[in-house]
Structure formats: C-alpha cells, structure tokens
Amino acid sequence: MNELFRDLHTINIPLVLAILVGGALTVAAVRRVVPRLVKRAPARLRHELLPLATVLRLTIYVAMTGLIVPLVTHPSRERFVALLGASALAIGFAVKDYASSVIAGMVALFERTYRLGDRVQIGDTYGEVRALNLRTVKIVTPDDTAVYVPHDKIWNTAIYNANDGARTMLCVAKFYLHPAHDGARVREKLIDTALTSPYANLDQKVAVIASEHPWGTEYKLKAYVLDGRDEFLFTTDMTLRAKAALQNLGVQFALVQVAATPGRV
C-alpha cells in the first residue's frame, strides 16, 4: 500500500483541494443552473432536458476521480489495479448497499427506468421524480412530501412509470351510478366532459369503460392530461364537471360504498 500511494509530502495537496472545491462548485452550479434553463425552455422539451443535470453531475464526479487518483497514487497499471482491488474489497464489506445504490442509479439513468419529471410508483410511494441523487431518487408525493428511495430498489421491485418520459399521461376519473340510467347518454356526457377540460390533451383519444355491479354501474373516464404535473387537477376537473353534468341528466349516483382496490389503475 505504501508503494501504491505517493508520500504525503510529494502529493500536490493544493491542487487536489482545488479539484475537489472546483468540482463541488461546478456540481452546485449545475444543480442551480440546469433547472433554470429547463424552466425557460419550451414545456414540451422539459422531459428531454431534465436528465441533463444528472448526467453532468455524474460526468463531473468521474472527471474529479480521474484527475485526483493520479495525483495521490503512483501512476502505474499494476498499482492502479491493486487500488481497484482494495477499493472493491472495502466497498464489498463496508458500503456494499451504498455502492449497490450508486450502481443501480447509473443503470436507472441509462436504462431510463425513471427520469426527472416522471410520475412513478416504487413500493408504496407514488409521486413525481424531482431529483436523481447519487444514491437515491427523490420522489415528491401528491401531498408534497419528499420521499428518498434508494436506487437499488430497481433490482427487485417493480417500478410503475405512468408517463415514461412523456409530458402527457393517462388520468382516470371514476363514477358510480345507480343502475337505472341511459348508458349511451352517460357515456357521451362523460366524453364531452373530458373533451372540454382545459387540461385535456386532445391529440389522444378519450375512452369510457363501463362495468356492471350488483350495486350499480361503474364508469371509468380515461383521458390524457397535457402536463403530468396536473394529473390530480385534471382528475378533479373531470370529476366535478361530470358530476354536475350527470346531475343535469337526472342520473342518480350509487350509494353503496365500494372497497378501494390496491394499486393504481
């Protein structure tokens, strides 16, 4: 090990510190500047530009490592391999979970399992991906709670990605009606509700799925929202406006409570 690392007095400590400080400042600048640039870009490009921050930060970390390692070690191939071996051993015993998450984060980044702006469900957590950190993905739930989920969840957990990099996403509003009604008129009214919502993406089709139950008829109004961030506003808009329109039709709502089914539709 003594032969691997340089003697302390031969290491250019100011240069190493300068690289560390410079790298940290650059990472901080990337964290601040990229989101601002993305905000100024056209909304349709948001999902394409958001991963830029993560890629830049990863590149900076790799560059810092590449610059510092030759400064603190003897630059020979054998010694470098020895350093890698020692590092792997240390990582394997001491920080394997951390390393697993870091590697999983890189895999997620390149496989695009989730991207910034995606709306994902990992385990019991559902929300918008707001940051891809080295070890964790930051998800902000609809209740505005930040949840940090380790990347290594992707090894053994199903990831549900509602928009998968797109700005638009499917939203579903459910209605439970008394069985005695004109289904065709209800269907038309539900479709018109979605088509006249200011949140609706008219490039995508609107669909109504009906199913009959002993207590009444269940309708699912499926439509795409222009911006996934408005998912709940769109669902609320469809729900309230359709409810008023259905009441105008004289349709009665089912009164039997329905048990919620686990998972999202």
Added chain:
Amino acid sequence: MIEFARGLRYAASAMANGKDTLQLWQWIPLSEYRRPVPPVHHNIGRLWRRGTPAENSPSAPTLPPPQRGASGRHSLEEEIADSLARHLAAWLADPTSSPRLIVLAPHLGIEDVLRRVARLTRSPVLEPPSSAEILTHSEAWLDRLLAMGDGPVVVPALHRMFLQHADGLTRLRELLTSVHQRRGRTLVGCESWGWRYLRKALRLGAVFGEPLTLQAVDADGLADWLPDAGGLSVDVLRQLAVESGGNVAVAHALVTRIVESGAAPLQWRSRLPAWPPESSPMETFVAHSLLIHGGLPIDALAATILASDDEIRAGVEHLAAAGLIEEASGTWRVTAAGYPAVRTHLLGHDYVDDF
C-alpha cells in the same frame, strides 16, 4: 335558377372590380396553409435597427400611423369577402352545392366576411345562439335552420355555436348532422382556433371536406396592404410577416403599437404585449378559451373553466393589464397586438395550434 343567375352576375361583377387584390388574398385548402418562415439567425429587433435610421438621427423619418382601408380600399372584411365570393363563384352559383367551410385566423373577421357574402348572395344567416341557449340545450336555434328548408344558408360563426363545457357540444353535433344532411348550399365560417379544437375534439373532417383558408401574407403582401409601408424596410416587413403569422390584421396592430409607443429601434419589441412572467394556469385557460370561441362574455367564460368567479376575474384582469385581451361590448377577446404572444405561450404548453 334565380340564385344561380344572381351568383353568376355577382361573380362577374366581383371579378371585374377586384383584380388589384387577387395577389393578396389567395384562397387555398387548409392543409396547404404555410406560415411565413423567419430568416435564419435574424431577430426582429436587429432587423428593425438595421431597417430604420439610427436613434436620435436628425434625419430619422417617423413611421406614419397605418390606417386600415386607406388608399381608397374597402375594409379588410369587405376585401376578403369579395375575394371569397370571386373564388367561390361557381360554388355559389349552384344552390345544391355540398357544404363548404371557411377557416380564418383571428382578427380577419370571418363572421363579418360571411355575413357580407350572405348579403351579396341574399342567403339567410343562421345566427349563433346565446351561451344560455347552448347550455340549456335549446332547440330554437336549430329549428331556425330547419325552417330555412333546403335553400342556401350561411353559418358565419361556427366557433360561437358551442361552449367548452360538458353540456356545450350536444347541439353542435346536431347542427353538424343537419348541415351534412341538408341539400341546400351551406357556407360555414369558423375561426382557426375554434376549428382546430372542434376537429380534434369531435374528430370532424368528413362533414365539410377540405376547408378553405387564406394563405398567409408575406412581406410583399404586407407592403401592399399596410398604408405607408414605404417607411418599413423589406427586412422589417419580412419580420412582421413572421411575427404576425402572415395575418394582416395582426401585422397592422403590431405596427400601430410600435409607432404609438415611440419605441427606440433597439427597444421596440419590448413595447409589444408579452405574456406576464408571473402567471398562473388560470391565465392560460382564459386565453385558450377566448381564442377557441372567438371571444366570450365573462359569464360564458366562467362556464368554461372550473374555478370561482374571483379567480377567473383575476386571470382576466391580469391578461388585460398585459394588453393581451380587451373587452368590447361586453365580450372579452385576445387583442390583435397580443395574439402572437398568446399563441406562442399556448403552443409552448402543447395546446392545439391555430392551423
């Protein structure tokens, strides 16, 4: 036969009187519409600076305020109506022609254009219903169409015959079915945002065949239309054509605004209405709703957006303060000078384009 003879007489008369505007107003299928393309790497401010003498120059000429209808011309709507009548002479001469749809960009006066064509051809006009009639599913206005029988009819404002509301499309569907089935000649007009919305929402297309529209006007066309355009360089006219989307009414409003603001060459663009930086989704919804309906009274606007009256009023006031919308006779509309900023904002939010 009477209609046929009248149509031929009118077409011949219009052709004799309107040769000078044939180049400016080109009627084309909607699918062939092309917006003017900006010159590479140019921006309008730089070109304005280049196209006008330096600021504070003693010899700097001032741009005279443009006046619509100068040079002995008719109003914009009259010119467009006359050119449309010429273009549709054969179609107008046949009282059993299949329905035709005319789509025009905002501020080109589609409703007035078709009313004038209706007067010229002595065709009855199906007036748009009130928003209350639409929301209550009133059949009175549809009955008026049925009462017209199978004779020629002009429907001047399709964009005012629906409302962006769960109950606002029902009667429109019935109207379109009636138009499709009737044997008499039916001329329908719609503003471009309303048509794009209806085409997407109702998956329309087969009812009218290929709609007709005016080709975007280029720099030469603007030079021909804008009075005293000699004060503007070719580069500036090109940029105005791009900024206005080839819409002479919008270009006219932009020039008026620039001249009235007395903007220095470097700052003129900042004097045009811009989308307010601190806006909420409410402003976006208001602007979009006003565009697809070609303007709305405040109560009808409130019916199209799920929000409190206070929220909607705040959004309206915010846009009005920015010069993007204005009220006239109780109806709020996107201003001609503010239209480019509103359009850019809406397209940036993935709303359906105007063409």
